[in-house]
Amino acid sequence: METKPTTRNPRTENQQAQRAQLTNLVTTYQTLSSFIRGAYPSKPKNLSDYNMFIKENLSSRVKVYLNKAEAFQKACIVAPYNISEGRLQGIETVVQGDVLRTSLRVPRSFRIEDDTTVEDVSMALLRANPQMQEGDQISILHLIQHVPEKGVPHVTWKQYDFTLDTISYGAIHSEFYSDIPKSLFRVNNGCIETGAGIEMGGVAYVLSREVGRKTQISTQSIVLTPDNSIYKEYSSEEKKKEAAGSYAVVAKKKTVAPKKAVNTKVVIPKNEYLHGFISKSKKILSMKKILIVLLLVFGVAMVAQNNMVGQEETYTKKEVGLIKQMQELSERQRSVEDKIGMQDKYIDTVKENISDFKTSVIAITTIVLALGGIIVSIIISMQNRKTKEAVKKSNKDLEEIKKIKEEIIKNKGIVSKNKEQVEKDASEIRKMREDIQSDKTPNEQTPELQNKIKAYAEKTTETKTIVEYTADDWFLLGYDAQIKEKHEDACFYYKKAIESKPDYADAYNNWGIALSELDQLKSNPALFEESIIKYKKAIESKPDYADAYNNWGIALSNLAQLKSESALFEESFDKYRKAIELRPDDPEAYYNWGKALSHLAKLRSDPALFEESFIKYREAIKSKPNDADAYNNWGSSLWELAELKSDPALFEESFGKYKKAIEINPDYTTAYYNWLFALKQLTQIKINIEKLFPYLEEYLEYCKDKITRSDIENDADFATLKEYPRFRQLLDKYFPKEKS
Structure with missing residues (x-):
C-alpha cells in the first residue's frame, strides 16, 4: 500500500x-x-x-x-x-x-x-x-x-x-x-x-x-x-x-456530524391543519352515505307494513257466494284502495324523500355553517393574536419613540448649546479679524487685540482636540505665534489652516509674512523666494488682495537689497503699483514704494530716483498724516541725496523731516539717531562752521532727553566744533548738571 x-x-x-x-x-x-x-x-x-x-x-x-x-x-x-x-x-x-x-x-x-x-x-x-x-x-x-x-x-x-x-x-x-x-x-x-x-x-x-x-x-x-x-x-x-x-501552515477542518432529533414533535402549520379538518369532514358527511342510510330506513318500514297476517273463519254456500261477491267488491275496492294507497304511499314516499332531503340539506347547511364558524373563529383568533402582537409591538415602538424623542430633546439641547458656542466663537473670531490692522505686523497690533488672540489660542488648545480645530483656529494660533515672534511655529499653523481650507487667502498672506520675518533673522534668500510663492497663492485665491500685492513688493525689495539686483527693485514697483490700483489711498504701498526707490537710487547713485521717492513719501503722508515712519525715511533719503550732491540745503530739509517724525512719536529712537547722523555728515562737507551751530542747537533742543552730554562731547565727528566757545555754551545750556 x-x-x-x-x-x-x-x-x-x-x-x-x-x-x-x-x-x-x-x-x-x-x-x-x-x-x-x-x-x-x-x-x-x-x-x-x-x-x-x-x-x-x-x-x-x-x-x-x-x-x-x-x-x-x-x-x-x-x-x-x-x-x-x-x-x-x-x-x-x-x-x-x-x-x-x-x-x-x-x-x-x-x-x-x-x-x-x-x-x-x-x-x-x-x-x-x-x-x-x-x-x-x-x-x-x-x-x-x-x-x-x-x-x-x-x-x-x-x-x-x-x-x-x-x-x-x-x-x-x-x-x-x-x-x-x-x-x-x-x-x-x-x-x-x-x-x-x-x-x-x-x-x-x-x-x-x-x-x-x-x-x-x-x-x-x-x-x-x-x-x-x-x-x-x-x-x-x-x-x-x-x-x-x-509558511505552508495547513489548517485542518473539523467535521461536525449533525445531531439526531430526540422526542421530536411534528407541528403542522395552521393552514395545513385547517385543510385536513375540512377534508375529513367532507369524507364523513358525504351525500352518498346520507342517501344510503335514508333508503335503508325506508325499506325496513315497508317490509314491516307488508308482513301483517289475519285469522281464518267457516261460511255457508250462500254466504260464501255473498262473501265472494263481497270479496270481489272488496278486492276491487281494495284494488282501488291499494292503487290509491300506493299513490298515497308514493306521495308520502316522495314527501318523506323531500323531507329527508330537506333534513340532509339542513344538516349539511348546519355542518357547513359550523365549519364556517370554526374557520371564522380560527381566523378571528389568529387576527386577535396578530392584533395583540401588533399592539405589543406598537407599544414597544412607542416606548422606543419616546426614548428617541427624549434623546432628541436632550441632543437638541446639547446641539443648541454647541451651536451657541460655535456662533459665539465665530462672532469672536470675526471681531478679532475685523480689528486686525492690515497695515501693521502682528506684534504691532494693539495690546488689547494681542491679548484677545492669545486668550483665544490658549482656550483652543485647552478645550479642543486637534481634529476639532477649524481653519480659523489654526490661523489664530499662527497669528499668536507671530506675535510671540515664533515664526517657524507660525508657518506650521498657517500650513495647517490651508490644509483645512485650501483657498484661505489670509493664511497664505500671513505665511508669506512669517517666512519674510524668518529670513530677516537667517538672511536666507530661499525664504524670501518661498514667501513670494505664498503671496502668489494668496492672490490666486483672492485676485483683488491689495495687502498681498504690497507684501509681495516688500519681499522683492528685500531680496533685491540682499542680492543688489536692480531688476528685482523694478519688479517690486509693479506690485506696489498694482496694490495702489486696487486701493488708491493705501499709505503702506506708497511708503514701501518710496523706500524701494530710495534703495535703488542709492544703488545707482541716481538723483532722479531720489526725487521720485520723495513723491511717494508725500503721497503716503497725504493718506496718513501721522505716519512717523514715512517722515523718518523721507529724511534719510534727503540726507543721502544731500551727501551725493554736497548740498547743505538738503541736509537742512532732512532735519525738518526728522523733527516732524519726533513730534508725532516722541519715543522714536531711530529718528533721533538718524537726525544726529545727518548732522554729523553735514560737518564733513565744506560749510561755514557758524552755520552748523543753529542746526546743533535745534537738535539738542528736541533730543536732549534721549542723549547724554558725552554722546555729543566725545563724538569724533564733532571734533572740529570743540574749538569754538559756542559748542561748550550749547552743552552747558542743555546739559547744565553735567561737567566735562
Whole structure:
C-alpha cells in the first residue's frame, strides 16, 4: 500500500512561541504611552488606514505577522507615518543616500566629540532651532527588524531621551555620547543625521514639552531604511491568513456530524391543519352515505307494513257466494284502495324523500355553517393574536419613540448649546479679524487685540482636540505665534489652516509674512523666494488682495537689497503699483514704494530716483498724516541725496523731516539717531562752521532727553566744533548738571 508523504509543518513549539511574541507595533506602541494622548475620534487626512488599525488595537492583543515575501524583501511593516498628531512643530526626516537627515540644526562650527557634554549640545540646538525651548525633551526612537534564518521575523524597540537643559547638567558634565548612540545623532554641515549603515528598521525624532500638567508632542515621522517605504497595509485577520499560507501552515477542518432529533414533535402549520379538518369532514358527511342510510330506513318500514297476517273463519254456500261477491267488491275496492294507497304511499314516499332531503340539506347547511364558524373563529383568533402582537409591538415602538424623542430633546439641547458656542466663537473670531490692522505686523497690533488672540489660542488648545480645530483656529494660533515672534511655529499653523481650507487667502498672506520675518533673522534668500510663492497663492485665491500685492513688493525689495539686483527693485514697483490700483489711498504701498526707490537710487547713485521717492513719501503722508515712519525715511533719503550732491540745503530739509517724525512719536529712537547722523555728515562737507551751530542747537533742543552730554562731547565727528566757545555754551545750556 502506497503511503502519502506527510506535509512538513514548520510551526514548531519554538516558532509558535516566536509568533506569540511577534506583536509588532500593537505591543511596541504600548511603550509609547507617554507620547500617545488619546485615540482619534475620526480619521484625520494625514493618517493612513494602517495608522488607524494600530490605534484601534492599542488595547487589544491582535497579532500582526510578517510573511515570507515581506521578510525576504526586508520590509518593515511596523512603521506608520504619524504616530501622534502633535501641537509642536515636527522634526522632519528625509533619506539622503545611505543616511537619514533630520530638520534639527546646530551652528556650522559646532561638532560633537567624545567629550562633548549634554549642556553643549543643548545650547547648540537652542541657538539654531528657535522653535525649541529650555526643558524640551528630544526622544530618538529606533525600530530594529530582525530576520532570523530560522523562525519568524520580529521587531525590537529602542528609545533614547535627553533634555535640552543648559543648567542642571552644568555641574556633572554628562557626556552626550554616553547615553545617545553616535550612529543616531551625528553632525554634518550644521545638520543632525544618522550614521551610514544603521540597522534595518525605522528611526524617529520626537520633540515633547511639558506645559503645566499636559504634555505637547510634535508630529512624528518614522522613516524606513534603506528605501523609505511601507511594504503593505492590511487588516489583522487577512494578514494572519496570508502569513499562515506563506509558511505552508495547513489548517485542518473539523467535521461536525449533525445531531439526531430526540422526542421530536411534528407541528403542522395552521393552514395545513385547517385543510385536513375540512377534508375529513367532507369524507364523513358525504351525500352518498346520507342517501344510503335514508333508503335503508325506508325499506325496513315497508317490509314491516307488508308482513301483517289475519285469522281464518267457516261460511255457508250462500254466504260464501255473498262473501265472494263481497270479496270481489272488496278486492276491487281494495284494488282501488291499494292503487290509491300506493299513490298515497308514493306521495308520502316522495314527501318523506323531500323531507329527508330537506333534513340532509339542513344538516349539511348546519355542518357547513359550523365549519364556517370554526374557520371564522380560527381566523378571528389568529387576527386577535396578530392584533395583540401588533399592539405589543406598537407599544414597544412607542416606548422606543419616546426614548428617541427624549434623546432628541436632550441632543437638541446639547446641539443648541454647541451651536451657541460655535456662533459665539465665530462672532469672536470675526471681531478679532475685523480689528486686525492690515497695515501693521502682528506684534504691532494693539495690546488689547494681542491679548484677545492669545486668550483665544490658549482656550483652543485647552478645550479642543486637534481634529476639532477649524481653519480659523489654526490661523489664530499662527497669528499668536507671530506675535510671540515664533515664526517657524507660525508657518506650521498657517500650513495647517490651508490644509483645512485650501483657498484661505489670509493664511497664505500671513505665511508669506512669517517666512519674510524668518529670513530677516537667517538672511536666507530661499525664504524670501518661498514667501513670494505664498503671496502668489494668496492672490490666486483672492485676485483683488491689495495687502498681498504690497507684501509681495516688500519681499522683492528685500531680496533685491540682499542680492543688489536692480531688476528685482523694478519688479517690486509693479506690485506696489498694482496694490495702489486696487486701493488708491493705501499709505503702506506708497511708503514701501518710496523706500524701494530710495534703495535703488542709492544703488545707482541716481538723483532722479531720489526725487521720485520723495513723491511717494508725500503721497503716503497725504493718506496718513501721522505716519512717523514715512517722515523718518523721507529724511534719510534727503540726507543721502544731500551727501551725493554736497548740498547743505538738503541736509537742512532732512532735519525738518526728522523733527516732524519726533513730534508725532516722541519715543522714536531711530529718528533721533538718524537726525544726529545727518548732522554729523553735514560737518564733513565744506560749510561755514557758524552755520552748523543753529542746526546743533535745534537738535539738542528736541533730543536732549534721549542723549547724554558725552554722546555729543566725545563724538569724533564733532571734533572740529570743540574749538569754538559756542559748542561748550550749547552743552552747558542743555546739559547744565553735567561737567566735562
